[in-house]
Amino acid sequence: MNQEETAVRDELRQPSAGGRRNGDLAATLALVIAALLFFSVRVLLRYQPLTYLPGDCPYYAATAVSLLHDGDLDLRNQLRGGLLVHGTQIALGAGGAWYPKHPILMPVVAIPFLAAFGMPGFLVFNLIVLALLGFVMMRLARVCAPPGAAAAAAFALLTGTFLRAYDYNFSPDLFATLILVTGLLALVRGRDGLGGFLLGLGVATKLTHLFLVPLAPLYAAWCRGRRGAWRSVAGAAGPLLAVAAFNASLFGSPLVTSYDRNVETRDGKTATVSHRGLFDGGLARGVAGELFDPRHGLLTTSPVLLLALPGLAILFRRRPKEAVLFLAAAEFLLLFFATYRHWDASHYGNRFLMPVVAVAAAPLALTLEWMGQRALAALRRPGRLAVGEAARP
Numbered sequence: 546m547n548q549e550e551t552a553v554r555d556e557l558r559q560p561s562a563g564g565r566r567n568g569d570l571a572a573t574l575a576l577v578i579a580a581l582l583f584f585s586v587r588v589l590l591r592y593q594p595l596t597y598l599p600g601d602c603p604y605y606a607a608t609a610v611s612l613l614h615d616g617d618l619d620l621r622n623q624l625r626g627g628l629l630v631h632g633t634q635i636a637l638g639a640g641g642a643w644y645p646k647h648p649i650l651m652p653v654v655a656i657p658f659l660a661a662f663g664m665p666g667f668l669v670f671n672l673i674v675l676a677l678l679g680f681v682m683m684r685l686a687r688v689c690a691p692p693g694a695a696a697a698a699a700f701a702l703l704t705g706t707f708l709r710a711y712d713y714n715f716s717p718d719l720f721a722t723l724i725l726v727t728g729l730l731a732l733v734r735g736r737d738g739l740g741g742f743l744l745g746l747g748v749a750t751k752l753t754h755l756f757l758v759p760l761a762p763l764y765a766a767w768c769r770g771r772r773g774a775w776r777s778v779a780g781a782a783g784p785l786l787a788v789a790a791f792n793a794s795l796f797g798s799p800l801v802t803s804y805d806r807n808v809e810t811r812d813g814k815t816a817t818v819s820h821r822g823l824f825d826g827g828l829a830r831g832v833a834g835e836l837f838d839p840r841h842g843l844l845t846t847s848p849v850l851l852l853a854l855p856g857l858a859i860l861f862r863r864r865p866k867e868a869v870l871f872l873a874a875a876e877f878l879l880l881f882f883a884t885y886r887h888w889d890a891s892h893y894g895n896r897f898l899m900p901v902v903a904v905a906a907a908p909l910a911l912t913l914e915w916m917g918q919r920a921l922a923a924l925r926r927p928g929r930l931a932v933g934e935a936a937r938p
Contacts (some may be wrong), residue, residue, distance in 0.1 A: 572692035573680065580679045580703055584672055584712040591713050597668045599892060601647060602715040604634050606667055608645045609652035609659050618644050618795075628815055632808030636796070637817055644795050646803045650749040651720045667715040675712055678723045679703045682906035685730050689864050690910035694917065698910035706847035706902050707894020718896040721750035725757065726903045729874065733867050737765040737773045741780030748788050752802060753881065753897075757874055758785070764870050823886040831883025835895055846894040847902060849909070856908030859915065871904040 588597075598606055607623040615622055619642040624631045635643040645652075658666030679699045686695035703709065711719055728743030741761040747754040758781050765773035789799035796806055804820040836842050843850060860868040882888050882897045889895070 568692040569687070572696035573683065576679055576683055576696040576699055577676055579700060580676045581672065583704060584675055584709075587709075588668065588672065588713050592668075595664060597671070597713050598715055600890075601634065601717070602667075604645060604647055605652050605655075605715055605717055606664070608647070608649055609655050609667070612649075612652065613656050613659055618642075618649065620645065628808045629810045632810055632815065633818075635808065636803035636806040637808050638795055638806075639797055644803060644806075646807060647717060648721075648750050648752065648803075650746070651717050654720075655715075668713070671715050671719065672712065674716070674719050674723055675703065675708070678708075678719060678726065678903065681723060681726050681730055682903050685726060685733070685904070686906040686910035688730075688733050688867060689860060689907055690914050694910040694914040695906070697913050698906050701849055701852075701913075702847075702902055702906055702909065705849040707891075708847075708899065708902055710893040711896070711899075716896070717750065718899050721747060721754060722899040722903050724750050725754055725874075725900050728761070729870065729904065732761060732764055732777070733870065735769065737761070737769065737776040738780040740765070741777030742784060743780075744777075745781030745784035749784060752804060755785075756877065756881065760870060760873060764866065768866055824881075824884045826884045826886050826888070828880065828883050831885070831888055832879065835879060835883055835888060835898065838889065840893060841889045841891060841895050843895065843898060843901065850902065850905055852912050853905040853909040854912075855915070856911035856913075859911040860908050863911075867907065871907060875901040875904050 604620075607620050608618065611617060611620055611623050619638075620631075620635060621643045624635070624643065628635075628637075631643070634646055636646045638644050655667060655670045658670040660666070662669055679702075682702060683695045683699040686698050690698070708719075724743055724747045728740050728747060730740075731737075731743060732740035741758075744754070744758045744761045748758065761777035761781060762774040765777040792802055793799045796802070805817070807818050807820070808815050809818045834842065836844050839845055857868065857872070860871075878898055878900055882895075885897070888897065891897075
């Protein structure tokens with residue numbers, strides 16, 4: 546980088562304290578308002594009653610309805626048809642109850658929206674989650690980039706990737722990504738206890754996020770030593786123990802999850818089946834599909850991610866620990882779900898890889914910052930040359 550570009554960078558990155566606050570506030574408001582307007586218009590143009598509940602969404606909605614109106618988790622009052630219809634989407638309790646197969650934290654949090662707006666409340670909730678995810682992505686990018694670049698990166702990822710296809714939805718994957726990325730943000734800001742708590746809480750939003758919990762103490766130990774690691778462990782312990790107690794109360798063991806109690810009917814006979822055996826796919830084939838599949842691949846549905854690659858190199862130079870943290874989370878999910886037999890079980894894009902898109906906010910912001918610096922330097926150079934030439938005798 547030449548002296549002119551360095552001066553421009555320093556000018557952009559060293560505002561006063563008041564300027565930083567004002568810049569952050571303006572960028573945040575612009576991002577949230579733009580995201581809400583953009584997605585609200587899209588949703589209103591498509592709205593038809595209950596059509597925003599595709600795939601597994603009706604089962605999440607049924608859980609919230611059961612909790613609000615019946616005060617329990619037994620879904621038999623909400624689901625019409627027998628186990629032949631719903632067996633693979635419920636978890637069979639010891640007493641024959643139909644418990645939710647899916648994590649219940651999102652339905653619990655959505656209950657006030659159901660109470661206030663009825664079934665459309667799930668759609669309102671989803672829009673708020675999407676806007677909050679954009680806000681957290683911006684804050685994650687602000688760790689290493691200025692407000693404008695951070696807001697632009699977050700908005701580009703919300704609207705220029707497959708995330709936009711989940712605005713008309715009641716998406717558990719958006720909600721799980723919001724919790725996970727908020728936990729990562731807490732960690733990079735030095736709040737180890739909160740970061741551990743949120744990564745632990747993420748297990749109650751998506752069971753496979755259990756394998757990301759160790760990132761909290763590992764990163765905290767790297768940055769702040771043993772105390773940081775223990776703070777993150779203590780934070781994660783509460784939600785993890787709560788999940789274990791929940792499993793024990795419903796299925797008799799803390800190690801038996803709702804995904805171990807699905808029901809399959811063959812030849813008129815029912816048997817419980819587990820999802821654990823579904824991670825048996827070929828790694829190379831799965832990764833290729835996750836990247837290049839025409840409808841579900843990251844690069845085909847979210848080509849803006851390619852712009853994050855130059856920023857990743859900058860992030861490694863400026864904030865190597867954060868770069869390792871973001872890359873570790875993204876690479877684990879990419880490799881882990883590549884072996885899942887149903888890795889492409891999404892209507893568009895790959896919902897299992899939403900966190901990969903979210904953590905790209907920081908490197909994408911750095912790329913946009915670098916592009917802005919180069920453009921500004923190029924605009925200033927002719928003016929400076931003209932002044933210099935005019936000053937010559």
